[in-house]
Amino acid sequence: MPPPRRFHYFHSAGIRFAATYAGLLAVSGAALAMFLWWATAGLLDRQTEAAIATDALGLSERWADGGLRSLVSAIGDRLAGNVDDDAVYLLADSSYAQVTGNLDRWPPSMRQSGQFYELQVVRGGMRSLARVQAYDLPQGYHLLIGRDVVVRSQLRQLLTDALLWAMVIVCGLAWIGAFVVRDMFRRTLASVSDTAQAIAAGDLTQRVRLTGRGDEFDQLAEVINDMLDRIGRLMEGVRQVSNAIAHDLRTPIARARTRLEDASLHAESPADLHAAIERATADLDGIVAVFQALLRIAEIEAGSxxxxxxxxxxxxxxxxxxxxxxxxxxxxxxxxxxxxxxxxxxxxxxxxxxxxxxxxxxxxxxxxxxxxxxxxxxxxxxxxxxxxxxxxxxxxxxxxxxxxxxxxxxxxxxxxxxxxxxxxxxxxxxxxxxxxxxxxxxxxxxxxxxxxxxxxxxxxxx
Amino acid sequence: MFRQIHRTQTMTILLCLLALAGRCALAQDQPSEVTTDSAAYCTKLYDRVQQLRQAAPAPPSREAMDLTAEGQHMCDEGLARGGVMRLRRALHILLHADDGP
Missing domain, CATH: 3.30.565.10 (Histidine kinase-like ATPase, C-terminal domain)
Incomplete structure (x- = not known):
């Protein structure tokens, strides 16, 4: 009998099963959170970028139509008509000095054209956040177009916090669910294991318990029970055959032994002795014939x-x-x-x-x-x-x-x-x-x- | 305090990764001042509204006049941002007066 293996968590099918369940649930939750984030906070970002792009397109047309004067006028008009009070513009010359706009100076780290930046701004003494994009214009001019996104940023922060907390809750539920799944797995296998141990100990009457739900575990239990029933019948057959062999062969063997013993004790002549031996030999031939018949049946049943x-x-x-x-x-x-x-x-x-x-x-x-x-x-x-x-x-x-x-x-x-x-x-x-x-x-x-x-x-x- | 900073940095990194990597950058400059929240811009915008009112063929609407007055009053009281917002709404109404309801 091999020595019992030490229990190891990674060798436990129940724990692997539970870990798989928890992993799948966590991944599913993360995927759902990512989608929700993309569909909400991501949408706000995309809307802001689309508004900036549209604005940039309009201003570039004004530059093309009337040059610098037209662009300065357009920026002034847009600032004056900015009812939402969220627009940020800055037109600067080649040395990044302000020409017009509502920012007091060009941020030194934002000089790459086409790049989006998150810009910290101060509005009426309050800190705020703007999303801006820088553009290089002909003749060395530079344009910064942006939108105040502090409200959107706060909303995005709320969404992100909510999703992160939701992920924590999902992970917690996955952890609890993993224990539940592991216990279900163990309970189901415990029934099979208990039955197998009882049978290994010699109790062939034990059977795997059915839950009555008719699920896959019940089907497995039925298959195992059918198998055990068949093994039981086969063992009963072997036992009957063994008993029959012992019973049917005991009599002729005992008879042969008695005859030989009687002859050895009471034979009065070699002829009596020979006759007793012949009768015992006939009895033993009968036994050999029985074994031959058994072997022949076994050979036939083997199908060879x-x-x-x-x-x-x-x-x-x-x-x-x-x-x-x-x-x-x-x-x-x-x-x-x-x-x-x-x-x-x-x-x-x-x-x-x-x-x-x-x-x-x-x-x-x-x-x-x-x-x-x-x-x-x-x-x-x-x-x-x-x-x-x-x-x-x-x-x-x-x-x-x-x-x-x-x-x-x-x-x-x-x-x-x-x-x-x-x-x-x-x-x-x-x-x-x-x-x-x-x-x-x-x-x-x-x-x-x-x-x-x-x-x-x-x-x-x- | 440290926890707040750490949380902000983590969130920023997460947002940057999710918002199309490489297209997002956080400036480390000193904050820029938005000049359209100032009293000077308020005055400038009020003058623009007045010019538009004078140039208009028809008298301005009551709402536009009220918004202009409110805007000027708030600017005088030092509430530049609120005043600018009202003047912008007044300007919007004046510019679209011909559009009809």
Whole structure:
């Protein structure tokens, strides 16, 4: 078991999730604030710059029409008509000395033409702020045009403060929301984690709790619970098979041991000893046969035999089965009737199908009463081959038929007949390997086993 | 005090960055005086209004006369900025008297 990892904040998915949430919220808030600033305070700036540009265009036309005198007159007119009391003009000569305008002097740092400046001014003894733009005119003259923006500046300041505070609030909410998201994440994962820990500790009955909201977490919990259910069923199956193996093999092993022990203690002659060894060997051969059957079923279920599939005719192998079991049936006083077609083509493994049918016929002969009749009939249909084996014995009760194909399952009627309980399990495995089905039905009386094999086996996952 | 200065500088930097970088500059000069808020300009503007009134073919409106009187009175009382604003409004009315309502 690896040593427990030290908790680190950057290794916490919950914290990463929460940080992502907080980051996205903060970025969204910042983007919104930037847009609001651009749409309000930025708009005021753009309006001021547009007014200055328009003013500059008008004055340049006056300069072009009448030169310096016309420009001086125009500036005087504009100052006189400036009802809003926000205009700033300064016309200066080449040495930046005032020619006309309402500024007492040219600011020394504002001599670059076309550049916008924020200019501190004094109006009636009160400090104010103007936004101005400098222009170079012909003959060395310079013009400064501007607007008093102190009110706009104050409004812009208010907007900026409000947006900055809004950003602080958004960051605070993002921080709180991040904790909420982290806790939600942890609570959801805690349920999965608790369940996994309980299962790791051996309690397979634990399941992930559902919130009932039907959201993605509930869907995940349902998938995990389904997975756990399937694991539980598989483990139960393994447990049953293990128990069955232990139970079914204990008796012949114990019998073989007893015989050998008895022979070693009580055998009076080498012949008695040899006979006891032979009987024990027969018991052990039976055990080996059970293991071979189990391995064969496992091999079939693994699907490795599918690589050997080919287009085959089942008539000859099935005729061989009939011929073999006719003699066996006759020895038991049972009549085996067969109805086989001339050709029964399928795509599959003829040897496996032959063994499966042999198992069915063996069961039918074994469970048929003395003087009874067992039948083996094969029908060729467009969809595939239907192999039907019927006996007139006690049959299998309806509630046991589902279990009859499980490994080592033996019904009440089969308790006292020889067998390992693996025959129908092998037939079922062969049917599934070929993409077919095994159906057990009541033959009233007796049992009818119907093995359907398609013409071409599909891909089947067992 | 320091906090106020620091805050102002921060805000200025932020505004400069946002208002199209490079197009904004804050002057570090001594503040310039706006001369149109002075009593001298008030007198100059009053003379201009009077010239316009005399040159007008029709008598000025009552509002223009009242604004002129108020402006002159405020300028005499040392309230140059308020007086200039009223004289400008009076001038505006006189200049646009022919425009009609």
């Amino acid at each position: 035999r599918r690589a050997a599939f080919a287009r085959v005719d089942l008539s000859p192998p099935l005729a061989g089965v009939a011929e073999l079991y006719e003699a066996v049936a006759e020895a038991r006083g049972v009549t085996l009737e067969t109805n086989l077609p001339d050709r029964a083509p399928i795509f599959g493994d003829a040897a496996l199908v032959q063994q499966a049918v042999a198992n069915l016929v063996d069961n039918a002969v074994k469970f048929s009463p003395d003087g009874g009749t067992a039948t083996l009939s094969v029908r060729v249909r467009p969809s595939g081959i239907e192999i039907e084996v019927t006996d007139r014995g006690q049959g299998i009760p309806a509630d046991e038929r589902q279990k009859a194909t499980q490994r080592f399952y033996r019904g009440e009627a089969a308790r006292h007949t020889p067998g390992s309980g693996l025959g129908l399990a092998l037939v079922q495995a062969v049917a599934q390997l070929h993409g077919g089905t095994l159906r057990l039905e009541d033959a009233a009386p007796g049992l009818r086993a119907v093995l359907n094999l398609p013409q071409s086996a599909g891909v089947v996952t067992i």
